[in-house]
Amino acid sequence: MFRTKSVEQSIRDTEEPEHGLKKSLSALDLTVFGVGVIIGTGIFVLTGQVAKETAGPATAIAFVVAGVVCGLAALCYAEFASTVPVAGSAYTFSYASLGELVAWIIGWDLVLEFALGTAVVAVGWSGYIRSLLDNAGWKLPDVLSGTDVAEGFGFDILAFALVLVLTVILVIGMKLSARVTSVVVAIKIAVVLMVIIAGLFFIKAENFKPFIPPAEKQESGGGWDAPLVQLMFGYEPTNFGVMGIFTAASIVFFAFIGFDVVATAAEETKLPQRDMPRGILGSLVICTVLYVAVSIVVTGMQHYSELSVSAPLADAFKATGHPFYAGLISFGAAVGLTTVCMILLLGQTRVFFAMSRDGLLPRFFSKTHPRFHTPYRPTILLGVLIAIIAGFTSIEELATLVNIGTLFAFVVVALGVLVLRRTRPDLPRAFRTPLVPLLPAVSVAASVWLMLNLPVETWLRFGVWMVLGVVIYFAYGRSHSRMAGENR
Numbered sequence: 377m378f379r380t381k382s383v384e385q386s387i388r389d390t391e392e393p394e395h396g397l398k399k400s401l402s403a404l405d406l407t408v409f410g411v412g413v414i415i416g417t418g419i420f421v422l423t424g425q426v427a428k429e430t431a432g433p434a435t436a437i438a439f440v441v442a443g444v445v446c447g448l449a450a451l452c453y454a455e456f457a458s459t460v461p462v463a464g465s466a467y468t469f470s471y472a473s474l475g476e477l478v479a480w481i482i483g484w485d486l487v488l489e490f491a492l493g494t495a496v497v498a499v500g501w502s503g504y505i506r507s508l509l510d511n512a513g514w515k516l517p518d519v520l521s522g523t524d525v526a527e528g529f530g531f532d533i534l535a536f537a538l539v540l541v542l543t544v545i546l547v548i549g550m551k552l553s554a555r556v557t558s559v560v561v562a563i564k565i566a567v568v569l570m571v572i573i574a575g576l577f578f579i580k581a582e583n584f585k586p587f588i589p590p591a592e593k594q595e596s597g598g599g600w601d602a603p604l605v606q607l608m609f610g611y612e613p614t615n616f617g618v619m620g621i622f623t624a625a626s627i628v629f630f631a632f633i634g635f636d637v638v639a640t641a642a643e644e645t646k647l648p649q650r651d652m653p654r655g656i657l658g659s660l661v662i663c664t665v666l667y668v669a670v671s672i673v674v675t676g677m678q679h680y681s682e683l684s685v686s687a688p689l690a691d692a693f694k695a696t697g698h699p700f701y702a703g704l705i706s707f708g709a710a711v712g713l714t715t716v717c718m719i720l721l722l723g724q725t726r727v728f729f730a731m732s733r734d735g736l737l738p739r740f741f742s743k744t745h746p747r748f749h750t751p752y753r754p755t756i757l758l759g760v761l762i763a764i765i766a767g768f769t770s771i772e773e774l775a776t777l778v779n780i781g782t783l784f785a786f787v788v789v790a791l792g793v794l795v796l797r798r799t800r801p802d803l804p805r806a807f808r809t810p811l812v813p814l815l816p817a818v819s820v821a822a823s824v825w826l827m828l829n830l831p832v833e834t835w836l837r838f839g840v841w842m843v844l845g846v847v848i849y850f851a852y853g854r855s856h857s858r859m860a861g862e863n864r
Contacts, residue, residue: 377475390461414634431620433676464729472796495535530768536767542721542759543759548750553722583676583679591615721759
């Protein structure tokens with residue numbers, strides 16, 4: 377259960393003709409992937425929602441705090457991705473440092489995280505597209521608009537079609553995926569910058585007063601929807617005030633989820649030792665700056681107490697008499713979600729591919745396409761399954777599982793850096809996480825704290841999925857592992 381797979385063996389596996397991925401990505405491609413998956417509806421919705429309910433204008437500080445927490449994890453990811461440039465991200469890193477069982481658990485966790493994330497984002501994208509079609513006078517039949525729209529049978533044809541189209545793009549090749557992502561991200565950033573620049577002209581200084589509103593006790597029923605930390609320690613999170621900034625940080629943190637997906641493309645990067653750290657850290661810095669700018673604009677245009685929760689930035693422009701920008705924001709959100717969906721799907725297929733190459737999942741899925749050199753079998757399988765889930769199911773209530781799964785991966789990667797530094801100090805490291813062991817330890821503590829702020833019911837669902845994963849490991853993965861064969 378605790379056998380590790382050496383870094384050298386992991387790299388040798390990538391050199392097998394039928395099981396290796398084509399190297400075609402640059403540092404710019406990786407940065408674009410990171411920005412593409414991080415910036416979604418969060419920048420248009422979450423900023424105003426948190427400002428109104430949790431932190432006021434100090435939401436900008438909350439984004440900085442969340443960015444620092446992600447930055448700590450990003451430094452750990454950068455060391456691993458440059459040292460072990462193999463598909464699989466946290467799964468591969470764990471296999472090299474913490475052992476097979478831990479690697480399986482984190483891989484199983486990432487499969488859930490990326491699958492649910494892709495489906496939820498596809499459903500959200502469908503909603504924006506339907507809204508834009510309605511504004512243009514085109515209306516889809518209710519039966520093809522999703523289960524939350526139609527009575528009885530419903531199928532979200534737009535979400536289903538989006539996932540299938542993105543699956544085809546990913547099968548054809550990473551370079552095509554990178555080009556599509558680059559175009560869409562350019563449009564998305566252009567929309568965000570236009571919104572920021574336009575909003576600067578409508579800022580009123582009095583809307584920033586008070587910048588840190590007086591503290592208020594956060595209402596909670598104390599049941600399954602209460603944060604775990606409240607039940608464990610009797611701690612009651614607050615809205616507003618200085619502590620409200622940290623409460624807000626635990627919420628807006630989820631707007632950053634996705635930068636870890638960049639690490640799954642390490643094997644397909646031309647110069648991973650140099651480009652992986654640049655891609656991971658560069659995308660995180662760009663998105664943090666954009667988030668802070670948007671939060672300053674939205675709280676400056678309209679007093680935080682008057683912001684709407686559903687579409688705060690768009691409604692702020694409407695309140696100032698500029699509905700054109702509200703439509704622009706909806707367009708930017710719809711375009712933005714396309715890349716979020718594609719890169720989450722990319723991340724899941726690479727983790728699945730790495731697990732099958734190691735024998736923990738059927739080896740049938742580890743063969744690459746003879747022409748495109750992409751993991752086409754898991755891409756097609758997972759793409760079709762997620763398309764069906766997105767078409768038939770509205771699973772927003774499971775979205776928090778994406779959050780806890782990401783934070784769990786952060787914890788494992790930080791611990792893996794500590795372990796590998798001790799067990800393999802001889803490994804050449806193109807990028808070294810600074811201040812070891814202090815920085816990884818702080819990263820673990822920060823991630824665990826944010827996990828404790830998630831509802832109890834999220835922990836229970838996560839626990840059920842993990843138990844199922846452990847059962848599958850002992851029933852199949854442990855005996856079929858390639859490491860088991862080599863040790864016989």
